[in-house]
Structure formats: C-alpha cells, structure tokens
Amino acid sequence: MSKYIVEDSRKVTTRRLIEMKKKGEKIAMLTAYDFTMASLVDAGGVDVILVGDSASNVMAGNMTTLPITLDQMIYHAKSVVRGVKRALVVVDMPFGTYQVNADEAVKNAIRIMKETHADALKLEGGEEILPSVRKILDAGIPIMGHLGLTPQSINKFGTYSVRAKDEMEAEKLRHDAKLLEEAGCFSIVLEKIPATLGEKVSSELGIPVIGIGAGGKVDGQVLVSADMLGMTADFTPRFLRRYADLQSVITDAIGNYVGDVKSMDFPNEKEQY
Numbered sequence: 651m652s653k654y655i656v657e658d659s660r661k662v663t664t665r666r667l668i669e670m671k672k673k674g675e676k677i678a679m680l681t682a683y684d685f686t687m688a689s690l691v692d693a694g695g696v697d698v699i700l701v702g703d704s705a706s707n708v709m710a711g712n713m714t715t716l717p718i719t720l721d722q723m724i725y726h727a728k729s730v731v732r733g734v735k736r737a738l739v740v741v742d743m744p745f746g747t748y749q750v751n752a753d754e755a756v757k758n759a760i761r762i763m764k765e766t767h768a769d770a771l772k773l774e775g776g777e778e779i780l781p782s783v784r785k786i787l788d789a790g791i792p793i794m795g796h797l798g799l800t801p802q803s804i805n806k807f808g809t810y811s812v813r814a815k816d817e818m819e820a821e822k823l824r825h826d827a828k829l830l831e832e833a834g835c836f837s838i839v840l841e842k843i844p845a846t847l848g849e850k851v852s853s854e855l856g857i858p859v860i861g862i863g864a865g866g867k868v869d870g871q872v873l874v875s876a877d878m879l880g881m882t883a884d885f886t887p888r889f890l891r892r893y894a895d896l897q898s899v900i901t902d903a904i905g906n907y908v909g910d911v912k913s914m915d916f917p918n919e920k921e922q923y
C-alpha cells in the first residue's frame with residue numbers, strides 16, 4: 651500500500667465518508683479517466699476517485715462536458731475501476747442520461763453500475779432532478795449530488811463564473827442540498843460558490859460536502875487531476891493549486907526523445923537485441 655496513506659488502507663465506502671465527516675477528517679478526491687492515472691491517484695491515497703464527465707474536456711478536447719456519451723463514460727469508468735484498490739469510485743452520469751425521466755435515469759444508472767463495477771454515481775442538479783435521484787437510490791445505487799456551478803447547464807447560464815452570490819440563489823442551493831440529503835444522497839459536491847456559503851451548507855448537512863472552489867470549511871476537496879498536476883497550463887481559476895508542472899516535464903522528455911532519435915543516440919547498444 652502507498653506510503654502516502656497515513657491511516658486506514660481498507661476500501662473506502664460511502665459510510666466511511668460519512669464517518670470521516672463526523673470525526674472532522676477531511677476527504678481528498680481527484681478525477682481519473684484511465685487505468686494508469688487511476689492506479690497513480692489511488693496509490694497517492696485519495697479517498698474518492700471521480701470518473702468525471704470533465705473527460706469530455708480533458709480527454710476528448712471538447713469545449714464543454716455535454717458531448718460525452720454514456721458508452722464513453724462506461725469505457726472510462728471500466729478502465730479506472732481496474733486500476734483502483736482503495737478509493738471509492740464515483741462515476742458522473744453524462745448529460746441527457748437522467749434528465750428526461752426517472753425510468754430512463756434508473757435504466758442508465760443500472761447500466762453504468764453493471765458494466766463498470768463502480769461504487770456510486772454523481773448527478774448535477776437539485777429539486778428538478780429529484781424524481782430521478784429517488785428512483786436511482788431506490789434501486790440501491792449510492793448518489794453524490796452536485797450543486798453550484800453545474801457544467802452540464804452551461805448553455806443555460808452562459809458563464810463559468812462564481813454561483814450563488816446573491817441571496818435568492820444561495821437560498822435555493824441550501825434548499826436543494828437539504829432535499830438531496832433527505833432523499834438519501836451520501837455526499838454533495840459544491841462547485842465555485844462563496845466560501846461562506848460552502849461553510850454554511852456543510853454545517854447544515856450530516857453528509858459530507860466536497861468543494862471545488864467552495865472554500866476551506868467544507869468536508870473535503872476535489873480537483874481535476876490534469877489541472878492540479880499542471881498539464882492544463884491555460885486553465886488558471888483562483889481555486890486551483892498546482893502540485894506539479896507536468897506540462898514542462900512531459901514536453902521536455904518528449905523533446906529529449908526526439909533529439910535522441912534524430913541524432914541516432916537512441917537506441918544505443920544496450921537498448922537493442
């Protein structure tokens with residue numbers, strides 16, 4: 651097991667995340683979309699790995715998360731699950747797979763769980779998707795909610811700016827968070843909202859609130875791995891802390907390889923049969 655895991659090396663469960671909140675132990679969550687990255691992220695000791703629909707941006711180069719399909723999310727999630735020993739694996743239900751009606755939502759949710767062997771699903775939205783949330787939970791599938799900036803609704807809002815700055819939007823977010831908890835969600839992601847609101851929601855709920863740009867007084871943090879590893883140099887939101895500069899590391903390594911091939915330094919005597 652990884653040298654970075656300080657405490658419990660057992661597989662993380664939804665129940666354990668709720669216990670962590672009770673004990674005041676912060677939850678660390680990151681994204682992964684493939685086997686190799688998932689193995690590394692898991693070995694680093696994160697508690698939750700999110701197979702985010704941000705794969706649409708990071709892996710496929712789309713401008714938004716909307717184009718990624720159910721089949722593509724299933725492919726990513728299967729690859730991630732194969733690489734993970736400890737972390738809880740949560741899969742984003744992609745845009746269009748849970749908004750039409752609850753029957754379609756539960757059918758798609760069951761398909762993800764059956765084909766990927768992931769541990770839980772994440773859905774964006776509050777009251778408006780509650781029938782789908784209830785039906786999926788009734789099928790025995792754990793759900794993580796997602797409120798605040800919900801990238802699947804980008805065309806409705808037209809901007810990725812900070813959400814719930816005004817009183818009315820903040821009240822709706824608190825109400826939605828309560829509804830999701832009452833429905834049975836095990837956790838909620840809050841994206842890009844004022845830190846004071848993040849703290850308030852966290853104190854009002856018994857389930858863990860995991861923030862991305864929601865301040866330090868929530869119960870855990872999530873970032874997109876490619877962003878925190880410095881692979882996406884053009885993406886510079888205030889909430890992002892970079893822990894590496896992999897863009898330079900990778901392009902330097904590739905530049906060196908190209909130089910060695912061109913100069914016939916690679917392969918040398920020892921690197922051939």
Ligand code: KIV
Pocket residue numbers: 681700701702703704705742839862872873874
């Ligand atoms: O898809 C994703 O990566 C996410 C995180 C930003 C929370 O939903």
